[in-house]
Amino acid sequence: MLIVKKFGGTSVADKERIYNVARRIAEEYRKGNEVVVVLSAMGKQTDVLLSMAKDINPNASKREIDMLLVTGEQVSVALMAMALDTLGVPAVSLNAFQVAMHTTSNYGNARLKRIDTERIRNELENKRVVLVTGFQGVNKYDDYTTLGRGGSDTTAVALAAALRADACEIYTDVDGVYTADPRIVPGARKLNEITYDEMLEMATQGAGVLHNRSVEMAKKYGVQLVVRSSLNNSEGTVVKEVVKMEKMLVSGVACDKNAARIAVIGLEDKPGVAFKLFNHLANHNINVDMILQSVGRDGTKDISFTVKEDDIDEVVAILERHREGSLKCQHIDVEKDVAKVSIVGVGMMSHAGVAAKMFEALYDAGININMISTSEIRVTVLINEAHVEKAMNAIHEKFLLSQA
Ligand code: ADP
Ligand code: ASP
Ligand code: MG
DSSP states (O other): OEEEEEEOGGGGSSHHHHHHHHHHHHHHHHTTOEEEEEEOOSTTHHHHHHHHHHHHOTTOOHHHHHHHHHHHHHHHHHHHHHHHHHTTOOEEEEOHHHHTEEEOSOTTSOOEEEEOOHHHHHHHHTTOEEEEESSEEEOTTSOEEEOOTTTHHHHHHHHHHHTTOSEEEEEESSSSOBSSOTTTOTTOOBOSEEEHHHHHHHHHTTOTTSOHHHHHHHHHHTOOEEEEESSSOOOOEEEESOOOOOOOSOOEEEEEEEEEEEEEEEEEOSTTHHHHHHHHHHHTTOOOOOEEEOOOBTTEEEEEEEEEGGGHHHHHHHHHHHTTTTOOOSEEEEEEEEEEEEEEOGGGGGOSSHHHHHHHHHHHTTOOOOEEEEETTEEEEEEEGGGHHHHHHHHHIIIIIHHO
């Protein structure tokens, strides 16, 4: 069997953890399996590197930031190869250049396009464990790129697809995918299975246990994922196309504090205004999430929308630039202290009243809703960031404790 295993930052945070992982890899190798391992940077190393960059130059180029960040994963794979050596397991570490993991050119948020598998195949044939740096690639300029925070999961899934692996296992610091982040909702339960679609919505709405693009890719290439703990042998969560119908209306609750709301007040109420507004943002690759437009009155209307809080300064600068030209408005309001809370579940497709039940939980907790958006299998509300924990717990209790 060919098995791809990915271990996250906490799982390789120090010497003891590195040896713990090395022993798990050795065990798999000694069963006669071919093993490809993707590693993240040790502990919080990516954050450390980012703050070093900010300290030297707050306006550092994205190219140089990526050049810096890729060192984190390189340390992990090299040390792991050394640890495996002491256990008598032949291993080789490879970075994105050596494998050749080709990506799009956008630094900081590149997408994997193609993976050359020849080098990895040769190493496997020579009975070596292959250790690959997560989260990084190489673009057409032969520069390093990174795949966005949490991107090592995507490296693992992409490798599993390219190598047609028999299994893809994501090892982390929790026992699997829970009904909510167990650090926020102590009563959260581990799920034995979850569908790709639900996992994708959860990850996109802030459940950081998996990088959302890893789920997207797993669905596209039919890679069945297992999310489990690197610290124990419990079974974990299987992410796949369909799951046995447990009678669950809602599979999980997720939150995302990296959100900000912008209200553009007093826009002209005529055709083309929304197009111009969002086109300016699209031209700068700004992702807009929830959108709300007021009913026009006295020839004007308001449009509110949410973006990532990280993008807010750029968004305001773009809007201000066009205010005197194509985007006449009275004023622009910015609210950073907001967060999104979402419920996700395929069960809600066939059931009425799910949104109302969520709003009731928030009402009972005395929490005001600023904006609402939905998909077939998701309801999201925008609330004050200070109320996130309370909201998550109230909603979880309403849907998931009674279902248990
Ligand atoms: P790794 O370094 O292994 O990639 P991450 O920190 O990226 O680990 O992801 C694991 C974390 O995801 C957990 O510690 C947990 O706090 C968080 N998390 C958020 N939502 C969920 C969820 N629904 N189920 C499990 N963990 C979650
Ligand atoms: N080290 C990277 C990060 O911290 C990638 C990852 O952990 O998946 O975002
Ligand atoms: Mg992660």
